[in-house]
Amino acid sequence: MEPNQWDTVAESYDEVKHVPAGLAETATLTAVMPDLAGKSVLDVGSGTGYYARLFRHLGAARVVGVDAAAQMIRRARSIDKFEGLSIDYQHYDAAEMPVLGAFDVISAVWLFGNIAGAAELSAVAGRLRANLAADWMLVALFPNPEVDYESPPEYGKYGLTYTPTRLVADRQAVTVRFLTVPPVEFEGYFWRPGVVEEILRKAGFADIERHATKVPPSAVAEYGPQFWAELLANPHFAVITAHAGGSDDR
Template identity: 40%
Template sequence: MTKSVHHDRISEQYQASSTQYDNVKNLPYAFVERETLLSGVPDLTGKRVLDVACGTGFYSRIFKRLGADKVVGVDIEQSMVDVARQIEAEAPLGITYDAVDAAELPVLGEFDVVAPIWAFVHAKDTAEYHDMVARCAANLVSGGTMVALCSNPDIDLDKMSVYPRYGLSITPKEKHGDLQVIHIEMDVEPHVGFDGFFWPAGATEEAMEKAGLIDVKRHPNRAPGHVAGMSEKGYWADFVANPPFALYTAVKP
């Protein structure tokens, strides 16, 4: 697979953290991420799921345990895929993994659910963002659902100062055109960190609609134990009010 300089850099950043990547899912912020993501996932019983930017397969394994009949995970970084395959070999669930760049994602099959998780944050420009969404949509069957965890378009950069309490920090960097470049660090040893973009409001909805998807929705952020939402008080409140991610779903007609 031939990558651009931009995607080589992404791959290198994840390569450096591949053996530690699952550990970040035990940090407090990741519990909110997981609760939010799963709130938008439909019933997976007997379904076929494509996990785009699967990393070491953390969510792929959750999808399989939620009843999915078939799960395929793809990631830009081969070392991430190697770790996912090793975990699968040690505790088989029937998941397959492959090294595929989301920016070059082909049609890998017919899936009921396609879940690009943190994939679109790495698109280098609007054209690539739209192309990534379209490539994910092309893998959906009619009636299938895209469940996309994206950057938060309404992020308040000043309020990110609370993030270390939840196990991560985000540092704004130089802008790339109109896009805010960020560096994300997770509080694990050894180092886990990567760069990405905060995309503006409307970018995801526009890309999904351009890809022919309907019923585009942004879902509320969730915290563990708060099925109906989140109170304004308590440990999770500051993070849930201003997380770095946002969850969108859409349906292929």
């Protein structure tokens, strides 16, 4: 992974959650979450803690956030000190993360899109499985492997653009630019269809399922149904869930 690019945008990164694309992202992710009341959640690639805080507000008893970018962790801890949510933020690369517990839910938002190769993705998947309690759930959001590059939607109206830069083995490198003030720009990867799922299976995950993109009713009311049609037909992100097998041999 390349944490340095995230260190440079730590102060403004939360703004990307408030553009229209971010509203759909949050709605889709939360729609597939189980009831978090009293549960433990590990948020890997937690950034400045946007989802970690959301999980606490949804009732999670324990939330741990992990990120490879030191500035992201500092920003998250600063916000937590102000809000008093008692979230534990840890500075680790996901591929080298130790066992921090047996969590009921692990979230990985955009994590897979920032991994530069299949070997590293396999290592990350193994560390995720090692931290997940038997039969519990991984929720992952990552760049949509089936996005239509030939006729992509006009994502600009949703608050972002992406520019394909180079094809690298089994993934397409892109430059993503969120049209916030100031803009947030970073490099990411769209994996070839099936790669992520196969690596998760080899790491011990099962029941892998992709979920439909959602838009919150308030955003439909604000922008109108037609506004969202392109994004729903060809979303830039995918959300999958997977469950750990019965063995807790970590």
